[in-house]
Amino acid sequence: MKLTCTNIQRFISDYIDGALSSRDAANIEKHLRFCSACRREVVAFRKTRDLIVDFYVEPEASENYFHQFEVELHRCIDNKGPIHFDQRIRTTAAQFIWMFATQVRQSFSKYSLLRQNALPLCALILLIVTGFVVPHLLNQPPSAPPVVFLDDIDSGKLGTSSELGQGSYSERRADRKSPSTVSSPTSTANVENVDYWKLTEPVTNDTEAYIIVMHVSKDDTVPGDAADSDLTVFSRPDILGSQPLLQDDDYATLPLDLDLHDAPIYEKYQLKYRKLSGFVGHLMHVPSKLLTIPEPYDISKL
Amino acid sequence: MERTEALLIDHLREGDETALAPLVEKYKRMVHRLAMQITKNHEDANDVMQETFIKVHQSIHTFRQEAAFETWIYRITVNEALNFVKRRERRREIPLATTEEAEFHPDVRHKFDIANDPQIQAEKAELRHWVTKAVNSLSLKHRIVVILHELEGLTHAEIASILNCSEGTVRSRLHYAWKQLRNLLKPYVDATKDL
Numbered sequence: 001m002k003l004t005c006t007n008i009q010r011f012i013s014d015y016i017d018g019a020l021s022s023r024d025a026a027n028i029e030k031h032l033r034f035c036s037a038c039r040r041e042v043v044a045f046r047k048t049r050d051l052i053v054d055f056y057v058e059p060e061a062s063e064n065y066f067h068q069f070e071v072e073l074h075r076c077i078d079n080k081g082p083i084h085f086d087q088r089i090r091t092t093a094a095q096f097i098w099m100f101a102t103q104v105r106q107s108f109s110k111y112s113l114l115r116q117n118a119l120p121l122c123a124l125i126l127l128i129v130t131g132f133v134v135p136h137l138l139n140q141p142p143s144a145p146p147v148v149f150l151d152d153i154d155s156g157k158l159g160t161s162s163e164l165g166q167g168s169y170s171e172r173r174a175d176r177k178s179p180s181t182v183s184s185p186t187s188t189a190n191v192e193n194v195d196y197w198k199l200t201e202p203v204t205n206d207t208e209a210y211i212i213v214m215h216v217s218k219d220d221t222v223p224g225d226a227a228d229s230d231l232t233v234f235s236r237p238d239i240l241g242s243q244p245l246l247q248d249d250d251y252a253t254l255p256l257d258l259d260l261h262d263a264p265i266y267e268k269y270q271l272k273y274r275k276l277s278g279f280v281g282h283l284m285h286v287p288s289k290l291l292t293i294p295e296p297y298d299i300s301k302l
Numbered sequence: 303m304e305r306t307e308a309l310l311i312d313h314l315r316e317g318d319e320t321a322l323a324p325l326v327e328k329y330k331r332m333v334h335r336l337a338m339q340i341t342k343n344h345e346d347a348n349d350v351m352q353e354t355f356i357k358v359h360q361s362i363h364t365f366r367q368e369a370a371f372e373t374w375i376y377r378i379t380v381n382e383a384l385n386f387v388k389r390r391e392r393r394r395e396i397p398l399a400t401t402e403e404a405e406f407h408p409d410v411r412h413k414f415d416i417a418n419d420p421q422i423q424a425e426k427a428e429l430r431h432w433v434t435k436a437v438n439s440l441s442l443k444h445r446i447v448v449i450l451h452e453l454e455g456l457t458h459a460e461i462a463s464i465l466n467c468s469e470g471t472v473r474s475r476l477h478y479a480w481k482q483l484r485n486l487l488k489p490y491v492d493a494t495k496d497l
Contacts, residue, residue: 009477010473010474010477012477012480013451013473013476013477013480014458014473019457019458044484044491045480045484047491047494048480048483048484048487048491049452049480050494051429051433051487051490051491051494052433052436052437052448052452052453052483053452053453055426055429055430055433055434056430056433056434056437056453057430057433057434058335058339058453059334059335059338059339059347060335061331061334066330066331066334069330069334069348069351069352070323070326070327070330072352073326073351073352073355073356074323076352076356077319077322077355077356077359
């Protein structure tokens with residue numbers, strides 16, 4: 001490396017970092033011994049760098065910030081859903097194609113292409129076929145929503161919000177088991193202890209919303225799973241108002257679409273069900289800020 | 303049992319969602335720091351962080367083991383942050399990352415000895431202010447190489463890989479950035495003792 005005063009500056013950073021070869025570093029040192037201008041340059045460079053390293057204030061954030069970030073990140077990832085089986089197949093197929101193409105390129109000039117790659121070719125075709133067939137099978141429309149007993153509604157027993165009073169709700173509540181007997185999600189033996197779940201849209205002045213009380217059947221393997229549950233009763237939240245009913249730890253909010261505002265509740269429920277893979281999946285993503293309960297929503301209670 | 307990074311990456315590739323949390327824990331500060339330094343905006347930095355880790359989660363299968371995972375995350379973060387800055391500039395909602403040379407006048411009327419001055423804390427605070435301001439006043443492409451090289455400790459080759467440019471370009475940008483910084487901090491550089 002031939003150094004002059006004009007090009008030495010490009011290597012100052014490497015020189016100070018010690019990233020130059022010993023020969024190049026020796027050349028620079030030799031030049032610096034006789035060139036005061038370049039020496040000043042190196043000193044100034046080093047001082048500037050030390051100033052930056054010692055005094056630059058790096059942005060920092062509190063532990064609380066990172067904690068909130070992680071919660072939000074996992075919620076985001078959960079909402080986006082896990083990588084599905086069909087995606088994995090496609091990814092694997094893409095990787096296989098890449099490997100296959102590399103192999104083809106390498107062996108093209110030497111061997112008979114078809115004979116040499118017969119096995120990977122078959123595997124590739126198989127993967128492509130499964131990559132398209134399996135997702136198709138997986139994307140079958142969801143089964144019908146659970147049966148909703150609308151007898152009470154149709155017969156007018158529950159009627160409008162003005163007719164729905166605390167009394168009718170209290171009757172249901174009286175049948176309910178103690179919250180302490182709620183089973184854990186891994187337990188199936190105590191499922192019968194779970195009486196029902198109540199889900200409600202956040203109560204606002206201009207939004208009609210419903211409390212949906214769900215009954216978990218005894219043979220339900222996943223407590224709270226809507227697929228095996230019955231929608232037994234519903235009620236408008238405005239009749240509950242600030243009643244302590246919403247303070248129980250087995251309540252969660254279920255936002256309903258506002259554009260379905262005027263649709264009958266059963267249609268809302270059906271639409272909601274079609275859009276989601278199930279209530280459980282949705283429940284797990286209910287933001288805690290929407291909850292009307294004072295304590296954080298405990299998924300394990302499901 | 304603590305899993306090594308390579309093991310975590312393998313598990314994440316295989317769809318083990320629990321492998322993401324330790325990786326986030328390890329790299330969140332680095333990603334946040336870099337995102338903040340590039341976007342200079344808390345809200346954008348938060349979005350960049352989120353996009354970065356979502357991309358890590360979704361694109362882990364594209365990560366090839368021959369590259370360092372850290373470099374890969376650096377690359378994603380830098381790209382995401384640059385995208386945010388570009389988008390912001392297009393929207394022109396927030397002023398562009400301006401060169402603040404016009405308002406940059408570190409008024410040092412007298413030389414001072416950083417080590418022995420009795421008002422050392424106040425002067426250090428002042429120095430931190432001007433040094434940070436000087437780095438932030440660099441243009442985006444120059445700021446990034448200074449941050450990655452001097453503050454994150456990456457080599458020219460690693461920076462070139464992250465920014466998808468040649469090592470010569472990195473050297474050139476770094477050289478230009480140092481000249482800028484030296485001019486901006488000249489009063490302080492002159493005031494410090496010779497090494």
